[in-house]
Amino acid sequence: MNRSMGWRDTAAPTLSLFASTSTLLCCALPALLVTLGLGASLAGFVSAAPWLVALSKYKVWLFAGSGLMLAAAALLHRRARFLPCPIDPQQAKACARLRRISGVMLAISALVWATGFFFAFLAADILL
DSSP: OOOOOOHHHHHHHHHHHHHHHHHIIIIIHHHHHHHTTOHHHHHHHHHHOTHHHHHHHTHHHHHHHHHHHHHHHHHHHHHHHTSOOOSSHHHHHHHHHHHHHHHHHHHHHHHHHHHHHIIIIIHHHHHO
């Protein structure tokens, strides 16, 4: 089946970036602040954004869901790598640029997710 890279192939890395960023806000940032002894800053942060408490309560589900989204985005990105780009030179250039942007967004998402995972689940045991 020949088809060019569409919105579905670029939307998945974008959604995975937002999902992995939410793991940083809910779990990694509070864990980092407590690890560094900045509990008062954390209290101020939570009072300004009380929805973080609800996200932190379900951090295992949040990380599992965002990890699945990240894996799906990686699978879609891998599949899109082998799809042909249009013959028109301008469209081919745009297609190649979108593939590079998609790969960079996917890499940033994976880095953000791994950072969040480290601080939410491993840092307290390693650093203390």
